[in-house]
Amino acid sequence: MDIDLDTALQAAVNILRDSAESGCMPSGEPLPGRATELHREAARHLEELRHELAVLAQLRQPPRD
Numbered sequence: 001m002d003i004d005l006d007t008a009l010q011a012a013v014n015i016l017r018d019s020a021e022s023g024c025m026p027s028g029e030p031l032p033g034r035a036t037e038l039h040r041e042a043a044r045h046l047e048e049l050r051h052e053l054a055v056l057a058q059l060r061q062p063p064r065d
Contacts, residue, residue: 009050016043 003011015026020039023031031039 005053006050009046009053013043013046013050016040016046 016039019025019031020036020043023036025031
């Protein structure tokens with residue numbers, strides 16, 4: 001399967017958020033210590049990166065006639 005960067009980032013954000021909300025890794029193992037907050041912050045940063053990349057992609061588009 002071939003996916004684009006935006007789709008890959010969205011999948012990572014979803015997994016991180018799901019783990020933070022459930023308090024467990026996808027395998028079912030509990031998140032240790034501060035890992036829940038780390039997952040939440042990582043998801044937030046990746047979501048910001050997705051947004052910034054989308055803005056840059058729009059700026060790179062050729063002007064419309």
